[in-house]
Amino acid sequence: MSNKYASPSLQMAGADNPSEDIIASENWFTELDRLNSVLRAKRVEKDESYKPVKVxxxxxxxxxxxxxLVEDYKDFVSGNDVDCTDGEGHGTYAVQLIRKTNNAAKIYVGRVFRRRTADDNTLSLMTQAVRHATHQWGVDVIVMPxxxxxESDDMIEAIEEARSARILVFAAAANYGNLSHISFPGRLYIDKKLFCMFSTDGRSRALPSFNPSVSKAAGYGFAILGDGIRLxxxxxxxxxxxxxxxxxxxxxxxxxxxxxxxIDGKKVEKAERLQTVEGMTKVFDIMVGSGIDNRYHxxxxxxxxxxxSAGDQVLNRLAERSHICERISQKMVDLYI
Incomplete structure (x- = not known):
């Protein structure tokens, strides 16, 4: 059976009125910008220990x-690391979307796909890229969209190496509903080796049209916006x-x-625990709250x-930062209790 790319680079989502989906998604990003205005550091909030996050x-x-927008580029397909290329545009969208979410991130790009569908060696190239990101780039987050x-035992070992280096790994679930299994390596989320992301619309409702079902063996099935996005x-x-x-x-x-x-003279306690699936899960869980939709979180x-502060366009930034710091700190301190 041939390997296939999990997600087409352009997909018209399955709602009756796509324009309504776009409006909902744009409103979602407006709210995210409101949060980012709190989370984004001012110059005085970066002390000598501060290091930008590498993705x-x-x-x-x-x-x-x-x-x-990219710190470094490596082409595992052609070996030409000098001339950037992207015949599909999918990786470029990833760069732009992560910058839209966190403009402070340092981004590193590994080209492992020649085209939308995988070649016979694409899984092997992806494994090489995971190891390069872990051992050469020393990143904090790896995303395989x-x-x-x-499956590949070698890929599983590479992901374990990333986990041991306290790197958070993200992968896509798949876009074919229950016509196929959750894609590899996304299905490793069952054992908390990485985050497998499912998709919601701009109203934070899970999309049954293409999300595969959450595994009964999984503790969480995290879903976030993946519909009606315009950059x-x-x-x-x-x-x-x-x-x-x-x-x-x-x-x-x-x-x-x-x-x-x-954060107002303080730091998040036990912050290193955020660089584990278990730790970041606790923060994501705060952001889910009661928003569990047919087992999707x-x-x-x-x-x-x-x-x-819901709907408050003029947030008390310092109060919000202190509040978030305390919430995250408490989750990290209690993580293994």
Whole structure:
């Protein structure tokens, strides 16, 4: 059975009125911007210990017009690491979307796909890229907005190496409903080896049209926006669990960045625990709250703000930062109790 890319680069989502989906998604990003205004560090909030979060995107590459957003580029397909390329645009969308979620992140791109569908060696190239991101780039987050039908023990070992290095790994679930299994390596979420991201619409409702069902063996099935996404006015209508994986990785990188800042003279306690699946799960769980939709745990990021700040366009930034710091700190301190 051939390996296939988990998500088409452009997918018209399955709602009756796509324009309504786009409006809902744009409203979702407006609320995310409101949260980011709190989480984003000012210069005085970065002390000598602060280090930017590093994110590796392993996908179809990056187009030359977006290469200035990238710290380093490695082409595992052609071996040409000088001239950036992306014939599908999917990897470029990933770069832009993660920058939209966390503009402080340092982004590293590994090109492992020549085209939308995988070649015979794509899974092997992805494994090489995971190891490169772990041992050479030393990233904090790896996102693979794709998946395969077959498994690889070597890939599992590479992901274990990343976990041992306290790197958070994100992968896409798949876009074919229950016509196929959750893609590999996303299905490793059952054993808490990584985050497998499912997709919601802009109203934080899970999308049954293409999400596979959450495994009964899994403790969590996290879902985040993956429908009706437009990166700029007049742009394509993007959708799929690959975009949810991108957003999940970007959000995690934003939380890691916040944990490295000075928050009114304090720091997030036990912040190193955020670099584990178990630790970041606790933060995502705050953002889910009661938003469980048919066993999908739907992430609404701004739920981490104070309950009485909903809809407040003029947030008390320092009070919100202190509140978030305390919430995350308590979750990390109690993680193994």
């Amino acid at each position: 590796a995107i392993l996908d179809t590459g990056v187009r030359p017009d977006s290469e200035d 794709s998946g395969f039908q077959s 700029h006015e007049g742009g394509e209508h993007l959708g799929g669990t690959s975009f949810a994986a991108m957003l999940g990785a970007g959000l995690a990188s934003r939380i890691l960045d916040f944990s490295r800042q000075s 739907c992430i609404t990021p701004w739920k981490i703000l104070r309950a009485n």
